[in-house]
Amino acid sequence: MAKIKSLNDLRNMQSDLQAKINLRERADHPESMVQIKVGMATSGIASGAKEVFNYLSEELQKRNIDAIVTQTGDMGYCFAEPTIEVTLPGQEPIVFGYVNIAKAKEIIDKYIMNGELVEGIIPKNYKTID
């Protein structure tokens, strides 16, 4: 390890290292960022929810969007699996059904980045423990 030579070096290092704990920092104030829950009922897993979860968390990290992507249990929309719930900061949660990777990309491109609604919204009427 080369020694840190100045306050500037330290600050650069700090921002480089940020990624190491970002996941935790975000969890401290979820309200201020994009929150996505991916429904992981048995039917959801069978229909590709895991892949969607992996895609969303990796893609959002890649694009440097402050987001918390978590999995949740059965959201109660077996007919429309995989389902995801997206909450933009300061807005009501919105649930999208039949989300595959292409749809997930569309949700990021349009809804998350630009606030444009995309097709596939279903009314929210489930509960999770929290």
Added chain:
Amino acid sequence: MASYKYHILVCGGTGCHSSQSNVIAERLNEIIADKHLENDVKVVASGCFGFCEKGPIVKIMPDNTFYVGVKPEDADIIIAEHIIKGRKVEKLLYVDPDTKKHISDSKHMGFYQKQMRIALRNCGFIDPENIEESIARGAYEGLGKVLSDMTPAECINVVKQSGLRGRGGAGFPTGLKWELCAKNSADQKYVVCNADEGDPGAFMDRSIMEGDPHSIVEAMAICGYSIGATKGLVYIRAEYPLAIKRLQIAISQAREYGLLGKDILGSGFDFDIELRYGAGAFVCGEETALIHSMEGKRGEPTFKPPFPAVSGYLAKPTNVNNVETFANVPIIITKGAEWFASIGSEKSKGTKVFALAGQINNVGLIEVPMGTTLRDIIFEIGGGIKNGREFKAVQTGGPSGGCLTKKHLDTPIDYDSLVAAGSMMGSGGMVVMDETSCMVAIAKFYLEFTCEESCGKCSPCRIGNKRMYEILDKITKGKGKMEDLEELRNLASVIKDTALCGLGQTSPNPVLSTLDNFWDEYVEHVVDHKCRAGVCKSLMRYEIDPIKCIGCGACSRVCPQDAISGEKKMAHSIDTAKCIKCGACYEKCKFGAISIK
């Protein structure tokens, strides 16, 4: 770099560690390797989360899911359910004692709602053995700022303006202490961190060192720059092996990164830290005794003045601060004096960490803004008294403090209010008692501790405390007289006025505060030979009610003294002369026929 989807934080504090949290972490890592999840999930051994009552604690981020009472075998279900299927493991969630509902996010738990973490800001958040996580979280930013943008006087001024007062007991203003030491010129000065933490039951400082050692290293360097010292010493008791290990790691990492050593951050300032080990004597927490102990002399206090700021370690100007005091410094520098001064009460700024113990539901480590009431701490954060019993007293300040009662519950916790109420802040031990505690026995317990820990150098402390102890012992055995209570007060005032150091000067406090607040209980012991809590065994008598007793003989079979006799199916009786009051018969009787008188 792997793009982790989950961080699993496993508490690596001493408490959880002794309930096998390290095995939990190992097991999690095994399963993760087994299922090829290394790129998705990272296990972090963190510092203390504070909720020790329910340990070991495992926290899953970013969901903020808080699992309690986790065992190594639960690692499988956490991975299989939570990580793979995204389902919370309900049986490991905390159950709210009032609503009986599962709570998964720690922010919604009563224990955390009224807390505010400044000194503990990184405990339970970072891996304390990894300097990079600390740096990512902002460690050494304060040191950098001080070295590049501030003069020593400016730095001292920020600490002064923040209103920070010493967390080691007496509450002396920290900035002022630094200023006094800065004024004395010498070829060498020292910064000493007091990590002796001798109060029975206290573990605030240990948890900070275990959970966030870099905050101490950074603060000591900031102090060194401010007062003109290049050497730092941490005096830590050898009973704290984990804290020692984490500090050693932190110091060597800081050296490696150039944050300790020569020419730190290119500023020309040199500073380094060494550890010194104490053998765990309470008096060695007193700063002059501590300094003597570090010099290899007997751990005995000397008269002040001269204060350490004038003549301390090796007769050089020395600044001694407590661990928690130091832990507040870096964030005061980065966030500013106004920010810190906006928290707390008028004369006590910031927060205070307490080790909550005794007959309370949520035993653990808490941090609250100064000015929070005892009621909020005991009933909101602490979850009230165990087993639905009645609150009786709370002891703050350890052997130097006092016992407060119901009428003090709305006292805001700060240095001055506690002293006004007859106790003191001390270092942050807080022991809650219910009706099963005898206040005379409590006073005796603390005096026994003082007698054992008194170094013996001055006679008021050595002899006076012993005499007080003997009187208390007499009272608990039913042999006290009313004059004895008077004598206790006389002795107490002489000891307070004449003892050499803080140990003796404060040792009568537990006795005085119980005399003031629980006078009736003393009188009962003396006049009625009665201990209402049933603690003083000499004053207790077990009796069998001949009407309720059916003569089953269960009691006589468990009696280790053969003190119970009686015909089969006839009422039994206890021979009080033989009875040792062990309570075995009382526990055994199914008919409620045995009572304590």
